[in-house]
Every structure is written in structure tokens, then in C-alpha cells.
Amino acid sequence: MALSDAEKAALEPLFGKIKADAEKIGCEAMESLFQHHPDTKSHFTHMDVTPGSQDLKTHGGKIIHAINDALSHYGNLQENLAKLRELHTNKLKLSVDTIKLLCGCLLEVIVKHFPDVDKSACDKFLNEVAVALISS
Numbered sequence: 001m002a003l004s005d006a007e008k009a010a011l012e013p014l015f016g017k018i019k020a021d022a023e024k025i026g027c028e029a030m031e032s033l034f035q036h037h038p039d040t041k042s043h044f045t046h047m048d049v050t051p052g053s054q055d056l057k058t059h060g061g062k063i064i065h066a067i068n069d070a071l072s073h074y075g076n077l078q079e080n081l082a083k084l085r086e087l088h089t090n091k092l093k094l095s096v097d098t099i100k101l102l103c104g105c106l107l108e109v110i111v112k113h114f115p116d117v118d119k120s121a122c123d124k125f126l127n128e129v130a131v132a133l134i135s136s
């Protein structure tokens with residue numbers, strides 16, 4: 001289900017703060033993904049997946065910026081994520097369930113840093129991003 005205007009308005013300042021610390025928060029989400037779901041490391045054999053590595057910071061930053069961009073262009077979510085959908089669906093052959101694993105880890109990290117977050121709106125939005133990243 002789509003975000004209401006109020007939910008979107010609540011998430012925008014939050015993602016402004018997350019974006020300001022994109023590499024740190026993105027890196028923590030990747031670390032949590034690998035800790036809770038070690039199998040997912042198999043997609044990142046070309047990267048240094050040691051906690052806190054520059055690779056994880058750089059990649060984590062890219063993830064946060066993509067999600068923030070998706071919120072900024074929320075009305076055009078599908079179009080905005082078209083290139084990443086092509087990558088994650090056709091090249092990486094990921095499932096929506098795998099994408100959702102990272103969304104769950106990211107939510108956990110966001111709540112840790114920003115306890116006042118509207119958790120259900122954030123969860124809803126991240127789920128929408130996950131669905132838009134994979135074509136059925």
C-alpha cells in the first residue's frame with residue numbers, strides 16, 4: 001500500500017538525516033545483513049566484507065542514496081528504480097525476499113539511530129522499494 005501524504009512528510013526529514021550519515025548507516029545495515037544472513041555474502045565475493053571496511057561504507061552509501069532518491073521521486077518510484085530493478089532482477093537474480101532481508105536490517109539500524117522514527121511508515125516504504133527492485 002502506498003504511503004499517505006502524512007507518512008511521506010514524516011519520512012522526508014528522517015531520510016535527510018540518514019543521508020547525512022549515509023556511509024555509516026548503510027555500512028551498519030550491510031554488516032547486520034551479513035551477520036544475520038551469512039549466505040548473502042556470496043553476492044559480494046568481490047568486496048571486502050569485513051565489518052567497517054571501505055567497500056561496505058561505499059556500497060552502503062550507494063544504497064542509502066538510492067533509497068533517499070526513491071523517496072524524493074516517490075510519485076515515480078517504478079521509473080526511478082528501473083535501472084536498479086534491471087540489475088537486481090536480471091543480472092544479480094535476487095528475489096524480493098532476499099531484498100527484504102536488507103530492508104529489515106536497515107530498519108533495525110534506523111530505529112537504533114533514530115528511535116523516534118515512524119517505524120510503520122518506514123517499514124512500509126522500504127517494502128515498497130524492495131518490491132520495486134524486483135520485477136515479477
Ligand code: HEM
Pocket residue numbers: 040043044062063066067084087088092094098099100101102103129130133
Ligand atoms: C533496499 C535494498 C537494496 C537497495 C536500495 C540496493 C541498491 C543498490 C545500489 C544503489 C547498487 C549500486 C548500483 C551501481 O553501482 O550502479 C547496488 C548494487 C548491488 N547490489 Fe543492491 N540494493 C539492495 C539490496 C541488495 C541485496 C539484498 C543484495 C544481495 C544480497 C544486493 C546485491 C547487490 C550487488 C551484488 C550489487 C553490485 C555491487 C557491485 O559490484 O558494485 N543488493 N545495489
